Each structure stands twice: as C-alpha cells, then as structure tokens.
Amino acid sequence: MAITVRIPTVLRPATGGAATLLGNGATIGEVLGKISADFPALKPQLFNDDGTLHRFLNVYVNDDDVRYLGGVDAPVGPNDDVTLLPAVAGGALS
Amino acid sequence: MSRYASVLDLIGNTPVVDVSALSPSPNVKILTKLEGRNPAGSVKDRVALSLVEAAERDGILKPGLPGQILIEPSSGNTGIALAMVCQLRGYHLKVVLPTNVSPERRQLLHVWGAEIIDSPGSEGSNGAVRLAQKLSKENPEWVFLYQYANPANPLAHYTTTGPEIYRDVPEITHFVAGLGTSGTLMGVGRYLKEQNSDVQIWAVEPPSGEMVDGLRSLEDGYIPPIFTENHGEQLLDRKVVVRPKESIEWTRRLAEVGLFVGISTGAIMCGAVRCAATIPEGQEATIVTIACDDGWKYLSTGAWSDDIDDVVERAKRIIYF
Numbered sequence: 473m474a475i476t477v478r479i480p481t482v483l484r485p486a487t488g489g490a491a492t493l494l495g496n497g498a499t500i501g502e503v504l505g506k507i508s509a510d511f512p513a514l515k516p517q518l519f520n521d522d523g524t525l526h527r528f529l530n531v532y533v534n535d536d537d538v539r540y541l542g543g544v545d546a547p548v549g550p551n552d553d554v555t556l557l558p559a560v561a562g563g564a565l566s
Numbered sequence: 567m568s569r570y571a572s573v574l575d576l577i578g579n580t581p582v583v584d585v586s587a588l589s590p591s592p593n594v595k596i597l598t599k600l601e602g603r604n605p606a607g608s609v610k611d612r613v614a615l616s617l618v619e620a621a622e623r624d625g626i627l628k629p630g631l632p633g634q635i636l637i638e639p640s641s642g643n644t645g646i647a648l649a650m651v652c653q654l655r656g657y658h659l660k661v662v663l664p665t666n667v668s669p670e671r672r673q674l675l676h677v678w679g680a681e682i683i684d685s686p687g688s689e690g691s692n693g694a695v696r697l698a699q700k701l702s703k704e705n706p707e708w709v710f711l712y713q714y715a716n717p718a719n720p721l722a723h724y725t726t727t728g729p730e731i732y733r734d735v736p737e738i739t740h741f742v743a744g745l746g747t748s749g750t751l752m753g754v755g756r757y758l759k760e761q762n763s764d765v766q767i768w769a770v771e772p773p774s775g776e777m778v779d780g781l782r783s784l785e786d787g788y789i790p791p792i793f794t795e796n797h798g799e800q801l802l803d804r805k806v807v808v809r810p811k812e813s814i815e816w817t818r819r820l821a822e823v824g825l826f827v828g829i830s831t832g833a834i835m836c837g838a839v840r841c842a843a844t845i846p847e848g849q850e851a852t853i854v855t856i857a858c859d860d861g862w863k864y865l866s867t868g869a870w871s872d873d874i875d876d877v878v879e880r881a882k883r884i885i886y887f
Contacts, residue, residue, distance in 0.1 A: 482784060517784055528787025530771075530807075537771075537805035557807065559787040560692055
C-alpha cells in the first residue's frame, strides 16, 4: 500500500505542482528515494550529496521528526503519513 | 516574603501546577510551569533580562548613559519583555514586527514604550529577522542583541528555569517545550541532562513552514545558531509537529482544568499528551511542560469562543503564536 507524502509549497515547483505524492518503501530513505526518482528535481532538495537529509528540510512520519527516529533509516508503515516541511525560525504563522 | 524592590525582581520563580487530569494514563503525571506569571507576561522575561544584563556586563550597554538604542526582531513575547526591561533600564527599543501580528501585541509594545518597525507579514518571523539584520548593519551604533544567536538566551534557562524545575519536580522523567529560538529547550535540556541523563527532552514545533509564502526556496530556511551551537540534534530526544487545530483544541482542554493560557501552550500540551501515550503501561513517568504565557493576548483570535475551523483559518493570516 502506498504511503502519502505531503509536499510543502516551496517544493512544489519540483513536483509539477503536486501537493501530495505516493511513495513506497520500508524506510523514509526508500520512500523519498522513490519519489525523487520520479521527480529528479526534488532530489537535491531532499538529500545532501552524502545521502543525509537536507539541512533545511524537516521530515515527519505521523508528525514525528525522523531525525530523532533514525534519520533516513527511520521505519515507515503502509498507513503512515509523511510530511515534508522547510526549517524556519518558528513562531511564525502567516 | 512577597515584597520586592523592583519589577525585574518579579521575573522567574514561577509556580508549577499539576494538570494530570489531562493525562491519557493514570501512571503518567503532567505538570506545567506557569510562565505567564512573569511581570511582562511570558517566559521571555527571563531571556530579555538575561540579554540586557549580559550586554551590560560586556560593556555593550552602559546603564544610565542616555541615547542608547536597541533593535530586535520579534513577532511577540521577546519584544514585549525587552520593552519592559529596556524601559526600566532607560534604553530605547526598536522592535521589528511582521505587520500581521495580533493587535494585542502591538498595544503591549506601546505600553512599555517600544518603537515598532514593520516588516512584511508574508515573510513571517524570518522576514523580521532579515530586516533587523539589515538595519543593524546600516546603523552600527544600534545594539542588536539577537536572541536567536545570543548565548545569554539559553543561559537564562540553564541558570533559572532548569534549576527551578529540578527543585520543584525532582522526579521529572520528560521535559516538553516549544521550539522557537530553541533557548528554553537548550538551556533547560542541558541543565536537566546534567542532573539526570535519563531525562528525555521533547521539542514541539508549530507547523509554520508550510504557511510562510515568503519562503522562496529551501535555502531561505533557518536554524537558530543557538540550536546548532548547543548541538540541539544530540540534546533532543524527540521532535513532534503540532497542527494549529490541535493547538487550539488543547488550549481549550487546559481551560477546562482552569488554566487560561496562550495557544503555544496548547501546542506544547498536545505534545506532552503524545509523549505520555508513548510510556509503556505500568511504567510511571512525570512530564514537565512550559506554559509560555497566559491567554489575554489571544482573546482576539476567538480561540475559546468561535468555531474552531474559523479560528484555524484566521491563524493562517495573523500571527498568533
């Protein structure tokens, strides 16, 4: 079963405007690797050259930041919801 | 003794209250530290005093010398707290403020004599930071304390908030707080881990990024230098994002147990309840959270009275938390 990945506005130029994408895989690295194979412009926005997550990108599985759950190796299940959000200073809703 | 010589002496030593009635588990206690009891009404009073005192110690600010000007970007509580401290210390404060903050915040800045410089609302906090940086470069005589990078920010929490929590709740197992400048989490987190390395530190992040239209690319992103310099990724054990609707729901739940607190406190409480839900059955835990401020500044949101979906819609346009 596919995993829904929510794309923030700032990354939508790289997905042809799509706000959600479907991915699959057992880890967050596999899921994001799959969608960046479909949309090559996304890859440098998601990953550094060494395969770690982009410094200014936060990735959440069910609203839990994957950096504290094993990074790209964090496990994902079929009903999980993946959200990508850019890092900002916090406290701002505009 | 409840007699004080100065309003500044009222900062800190805030009470902690048990809100376990909201805990999902009978084995998990939840307590919250009421920072709204500070004289300018928020946890940022501690930071503002610490920033100004550090600058005075370093000779950057000179008490009693007329004509000294400070500039600081703030969408809320830090500006208000600095305005109060600056008024008492005799400094002129300019606050760079996004145009779309709630009206109460503007009024409070005026109460304590601060001057407001508008920054574009669509750029949120990041835009205010950028404009303050630009203005401080153009006016090198202005003092830019810059809470996002100033070590006196986490130091305030390392020397006051952290020790107060450990004194009042020595059985603490988890600390849950909001992630803005990261000052609270870095300062309290480091202090608590030094006392007991088993204490877990959880960050709650508001989902601001998806709504900041002014963000042109990921490279416009921002991680506070305080977070990086304090090795935040190693210090934190978990980070969760809480949605605006959940934040307002939990702000209302807190009111049901008697606490009239701001919306970020609702978000933090939501994070604390999620934290409580991870504790295995039969295991005891004590979670301490921060109630950043009281609800007064948020009355214009309708957070307690209006349809919750309307409040969430409004929160996309106006900075409330």
